[in-house]
Amino acid sequence: xRVADLTTPALLVERGALEANLAAMAAALPGSRLRPHVKxxxxxxxxxxxxxxxxxxxTCATVREVEGMAAAGLGTDLLLxxxxxxxxxxxxxVDAGARVTVAIDSPETLRAAVDGGVREVLVDVNVxxxxxxxxxxxxxxxxxxxxxxxxxxxxxxxxxxxxQMLPDQxxxxxxxxxxxxxxxxxxxxxxxxxxSGGGTGTHAMNTVCTEIQAGSYALMDTAYTAAxxxxxxxxxxxxTVISATGPAGDMPGWAVLDAGLKAFGMxxxxxxxxxxxxxFVADEHLTFATDPLPRPGDRVRVVPAHVDxxxxxxxxxxxxxxxxxxxxxxxxxxxxxRGW
Amino acid sequence: xRVADLTTPALLVERGALEANLAAMAAALPGSRLRPHVKxxxxxxxxxxxxxxxxxxxTCATVREVEGMAAAGLGTDLLLxxxxxxxxxxxxxVDAGARVTVAIDSPETLRAAVDGGVREVLVDVNVxxxxxxxxxxxxxxxxxxxxxxxxxxxxxxxxxxxxQMLPDQxxxxxxxxxxxxxxxxxxxxxxxxxxSGGGTGTHAMNTVCTEIQAGSYALMDTAYTAAxxxxxxxxxxxxTVISATGPAGDMPGWAVLDAGLKAFGMxxxxxxxxxxxxxFVADEHLTFATDPLPRPGDRVRVVPAHVDxxxxxxxxxxxxxxxxxxxxxxxxxxxxxRGW
Numbered sequence: 001x002r003v004a005d006l007t008t009p010a011l012l013v014e015r016g017a018l019e020a021n022l023a024a025m026a027a028a029l030p031g032s033r034l035r036p037h038v039k040x041x042x043x044x045x046x047x048x049x050x051x052x053x054x055x056x057x058x059t060c061a062t063v064r065e066v067e068g069m070a071a072a073g074l075g076t077d078l079l080l081x082x083x084x085x086x087x088x089x090x091x092x093x094v095d096a097g098a099r100v101t102v103a104i105d106s107p108e109t110l111r112a113a114v115d116g117g118v119r120e121v122l123v124d125v126n127v128x129x130x131x132x133x134x135x136x137x138x139x140x141x142x143x144x145x146x147x148x149x150x151x152x153x154x155x156x157x158x159x160x161x162x163x164q165m166l167p168d169q170x171x172x173x174x175x176x177x178x179x180x181x182x183x184x185x186x187x188x189x190x191x192x193x194x195x196s197g198g199g200t201g202t203h204a205m206n207t208v209c210t211e212i213q214a215g216s217y218a219l220m221d222t223a224y225t226a227a228x229x230x231x232x233x234x235x236x237x238x239x240t241v242i243s244a245t246g247p248a249g250d251m252p253g254w255a256v257l258d259a260g261l262k263a264f265g266m267x268x269x270x271x272x273x274x275x276x277x278x279x280f281v282a283d284e285h286l287t288f289a290t291d292p293l294p295r296p297g298d299r300v301r302v303v304p305a306h307v308d309x310x311x312x313x314x315x316x317x318x319x320x321x322x323x324x325x326x327x328x329x330x331x332x333x334x335x336x337x338r339g340w
Numbered sequence: 341x342r343v344a345d346l347t348t349p350a351l352l353v354e355r356g357a358l359e360a361n362l363a364a365m366a367a368a369l370p371g372s373r374l375r376p377h378v379k380x381x382x383x384x385x386x387x388x389x390x391x392x393x394x395x396x397x398x399t400c401a402t403v404r405e406v407e408g409m410a411a412a413g414l415g416t417d418l419l420l421x422x423x424x425x426x427x428x429x430x431x432x433x434v435d436a437g438a439r440v441t442v443a444i445d446s447p448e449t450l451r452a453a454v455d456g457g458v459r460e461v462l463v464d465v466n467v468x469x470x471x472x473x474x475x476x477x478x479x480x481x482x483x484x485x486x487x488x489x490x491x492x493x494x495x496x497x498x499x500x501x502x503x504q505m506l507p508d509q510x511x512x513x514x515x516x517x518x519x520x521x522x523x524x525x526x527x528x529x530x531x532x533x534x535x536s537g538g539g540t541g542t543h544a545m546n547t548v549c550t551e552i553q554a555g556s557y558a559l560m561d562t563a564y565t566a567a568x569x570x571x572x573x574x575x576x577x578x579x580t581v582i583s584a585t586g587p588a589g590d591m592p593g594w595a596v597l598d599a600g601l602k603a604f605g606m607x608x609x610x611x612x613x614x615x616x617x618x619x620f621v622a623d624e625h626l627t628f629a630t631d632p633l634p635r636p637g638d639r640v641r642v643v644p645a646h647v648d649x650x651x652x653x654x655x656x657x658x659x660x661x662x663x664x665x666x667x668x669x670x671x672x673x674x675x676x677x678r679g680w
Contacts (some may be wrong), residue, residue: 083582085637108636113546132583242423243472261649283648284401296448297425299652306621309601339655
């Protein structure tokens with residue numbers, strides 16, 4: 001099958017760029033130094049490629065991601081780096097033989113882990129992003145309570161998500177150190193082997209964490225590319241030109257693609273059409289100005305602004321060989337970790 | 341089953357509000373005066389409720405929506421109000437006994453209809469939104485070409501999408517008339533019984549169209565509510581508080597929900613948490629300020645900013661009776677028209 005045969009919109013992953021990204025990250029953070037985050041691709045077939053590059057522990061954001069990874073035989077060491085109030089489905093995954101660790105940041109999430117049958121936890125620490133995570137100075141007490149309740153506390157996690165895309169690398173490094181100082185202090189009180197955190201944007205400068213939870217590096221997006229991290233854009237959305245209107249008076253020509261709000265995560269703004277200027281995106285349309293004007297039936301690879309919510313809108317991704325309109329489709333990967 | 345038993349995030353549809361919306365629209369635009377747009381809910385079970393209110397023609401935005409509606413026995417008169425370059429799957433739906441009409445705006449989309457085995461078309465006219473649609477003065481020639489190619493031209497369509505949410509109702513009405521003047525002129529050249537267009541925001545003022553393609557009125561969102569149309573918010577996303585941090589120093593308290601960018605269409609901005617102030621939304625998190633602070637495990641119904649891409653992120657919606665935490669779940673409706 002060729003790219004030209006695909007129904008559009010279709011999520012494409014270019015093999016060369018993907019493998020270059022996986023190899024570059026595995027060289028920078030080999031083996032257990034990287035705990036790839038599956039939320040960025042939600043695809044067990046892609047996680048299997050990450051495992052082939054030497055990473056056998058994974059990070060998840062949802063219970064469904066944990067279930068799906070375990071069912072795909074990738075359950076060696078799964079961290080749900082998020083709080084849950086009902087951990088019974090996680091306990092079932094543990095009972096089936098996978099290793100599952102869950103984040104806790106409160107007495108309620110501690111209790112949920114116990115009640116759900118999860119036996120290993122990390123204490124989630126607020127390192128500066130106002131989201132989940134306990135205050136660093138209270139982390140030790142929560143760890144003590146967890147151990148008293150019979151749980152194994154493997155260590156701490158803390159995510160400096162607000163720093164991932166700071167364009168100034170020196171500033172990103174300085175602020176990352178402020179965050180990891182907080183995490184290190186909490187770890188001194190909590191104990192355990194694991195200090196987990198970081199992401200694609202801080203993977204090279206977060207030297208405190210024993211493992212980095214990066215995910216976006218594999219597929220990338222325009223937002224992360226702007227941060228200048230050296231990874232290649234491997235993910236695009238293939239779309240078909242369905243309408244084209246020539247210039248008239250002061251109005252330039254424009255064309256319309258058959259991919260819109262239901263094909264692109266929009267929280268980081270519009271996707272990019274190479275060589276075109278995106279005007280706006282509607283449910284199943286993207287209008288862009290371009291010269292020369294394409295013809296209806298022409299196809300375009302559009303670059304998403306934010307990889308994670310884009311992937312979540314698609315049932316499958318196609319692994320393709322090269323950037324051309326006649327590129328071979330090497331494989332079809334179900335985006336099998338969607339939903340909750 | 342009760343709302344309290346649901347795994348979160350979960351899409352809820354409150355029956356009373358939904359039925360009030362369906363009844364109000366059916367009173368305003370009875371029977372064939374409304375051609376409900378299924379892109380706003382992507383759910384054949386909800387379309388069946390619209391049919392029960394007397395509307396038997398439907399509008400679709402994708403080939404998959406047409407296929408799914410026909411498969412659900414709702415294929416009396418399906419309009420794909422969008423251009424397609426490969427209509428073979430539509431032809432198969434026609435061959436299986438459904439009525440399918442497709443929009444054309446170019447020689448290429450005309451040819452695709454013929455080649456795909458679709459026999460009925462509307463000429464899509466650009467009434468002012470720079471997207472699909474042929475210039476009004478060229479619509480007649482395209483209709484002639486379509487008839488010469490053996491197609492039945494049922495009439496014209498034109499969508500004033502850029503006007504749907506104008507807050508000033510008088511201005512919305514004035515500009516709608518400008519658009520429908522263009523559509524009427526094109527119709528004079530094209531002929532046929534059908535003049536199709538409009539949406540929830542212009543349904544009451546678009547008096548030229550013989551049928552209105554409204555969709556959002558059934559479920560609604562914060563953007564359409566701001567336009568003051570009188571329909572009730574029937575759609576919410578049920579989420580669980582997974583973390584809560586009390587005020588400290590200058591920092592107010594905040595809480596975090598387990599619903600984020602993968603549960604809400606974000607092109608219209610953040611969703612709304614009743615009684616809270618949304619700070620930011622991440623992949624699986626929504627951080628909001630609120631006083632008093634909820635406890636982890638509390639549940640909240642969040643109101644999406646844009647209904648269509650929100651629905652597209654969910655596998656199912658739950659029909660519920662009332663707004664309370666212990667409301668009964670009356671039915672589970674698969675969001676079965678997702679994808680392409």
